[in-house]
Amino acid sequence: MSLYKNLVFPLLKRIDPEKVHYLVTDVLKVVHKIPFIPSVLRSMYEVNNKALEREVFGLKFKNPVGLAAGFDKNALWIDELSNLGFGFIEIGTVTPKAQPGNNKPRLFRLVKDEAIINRMGFNNEGSVKAAELLRLRKSKTLIGGNIGKNKVTPNENAIDDYILAFNDLHPYVDYFVVNVSSPNTPGLRELQDKEPLSRILHKLKELNAEKASQKPILLKIAPDLTDAQLDDIIEIVQTTGIDGLIATNTTIARTPLQSSKEEVENIGAGGLSGKPLTKRSTEVIRYLHEKSGGAFPIIGVGGIYTAEDAIEKLNAGAALVQVYSGFVYEGPSIVKNICKGILNQ
Numbered sequence: 001m002s003l004y005k006n007l008v009f010p011l012l013k014r015i016d017p018e019k020v021h022y023l024v025t026d027v028l029k030v031v032h033k034i035p036f037i038p039s040v041l042r043s044m045y046e047v048n049n050k051a052l053e054r055e056v057f058g059l060k061f062k063n064p065v066g067l068a069a070g071f072d073k074n075a076l077w078i079d080e081l082s083n084l085g086f087g088f089i090e091i092g093t094v095t096p097k098a099q100p101g102n103n104k105p106r107l108f109r110l111v112k113d114e115a116i117i118n119r120m121g122f123n124n125e126g127s128v129k130a131a132e133l134l135r136l137r138k139s140k141t142l143i144g145g146n147i148g149k150n151k152v153t154p155n156e157n158a159i160d161d162y163i164l165a166f167n168d169l170h171p172y173v174d175y176f177v178v179n180v181s182s183p184n185t186p187g188l189r190e191l192q193d194k195e196p197l198s199r200i201l202h203k204l205k206e207l208n209a210e211k212a213s214q215k216p217i218l219l220k221i222a223p224d225l226t227d228a229q230l231d232d233i234i235e236i237v238q239t240t241g242i243d244g245l246i247a248t249n250t251t252i253a254r255t256p257l258q259s260s261k262e263e264v265e266n267i268g269a270g271g272l273s274g275k276p277l278t279k280r281s282t283e284v285i286r287y288l289h290e291k292s293g294g295a296f297p298i299i300g301v302g303g304i305y306t307a308e309d310a311i312e313k314l315n316a317g318a319a320l321v322q323v324y325s326g327f328v329y330e331g332p333s334i335v336k337n338i339c340k341g342i343l344n345q
Helices: 003-012 017-031 037-045 078-082 127-136 155-169 188-192 194-210 227-240 261-267 275-292 307-316 325-330 334-344
Strands: 054-056 059-061 065-067 088-094 107-110 115-118 142-147 175-179 217-221 244-247 271-274 298-301 320-323
Touching: 003 325, 017 078, 017 107, 037 334, 065 334, 078 088, 088 127, 088 175, 107 261, 115 275, 115 325, 127 142, 127 155, 142 155, 155 175, 155 188, 155 194, 175 194, 188 194, 194 217, 194 227, 217 227, 227 244, 227 275, 244 275, 271 275, 271 325, 275 298, 275 307, 298 307, 307 320, 307 334, 320 325, 320 334, 325 334
Parallel strands: 065 088, 065 320, 088 142, 142 175, 175 217, 217 244, 244 298, 298 320
Antiparallel strands: 054 059, 107 115, 115 271
16 A cells, blocks of 8 residues: 555645645755654665666666656755755756746646646746756756746747856756646747758757766657658757757646546646646657657657556657656655666566
């Protein structure tokens, strides 16, 4: 029996999701000040086994299970989250300037579907602040920097925002993720089109080449792309020479869901994540992997709750996986359970 699923989560789900997020992370921060707690948590949640190690885009991951962007937008809880067994943690989405995001409420649970809808809108403290916090961290866990453009920046100037965030975070992250696929910033997904996307990625590759140490650059894509658009993405990866993809972001689709149509309509716009995304994200991973002949690494994300979910994505062609909604619904044991399942398969 899972204590979290049967006792903790039923209590937490009574509270507004965004308030719960900060309540839980505040508690995590406080308990970590108790001297023996970090080592206790590591003993409870880490699975250390050489068979779990992965080398992907030149980086060595202690296990293939990461925390997706969106949970720790500002790099506030890196040291604390690192003690829950994650093989890597992705911060962000980070924009150059701080911005409040969309109006509240903007985070919603669909409990019957074990899903989340969010329209956060890249709320974050900006890339300079994130860089400062990353510089102070003690954990050696690999960190990804997920970067995006500010809401007020027109698309024709979007490249400038990606450059600023890239330069600010470059000394402090292990890899980058270019986010042009969130549905919650107006017009952002238009940057997934071939010409603007190629321009952004080419420029970041040029900047990267000028640095003393190069960092892998990945692209995060939407699950709502057609096969023709996915073919374009494969071509873009190959022509720009970026290091891989993250598949997938949240979806704007709303079917099939167990929650009532009225409940979903009352929530309104936003990106859907969680179990309803499991099948589609795996389909996208498999299509990209097979169509490209495995030419580049893919990080699989979308509806991973169990070891079976993770293994399905790895078998479809993912080199690594990330969790977010599964972490919320399953609790802190999710990484340990997935790692044990991978070892036992």
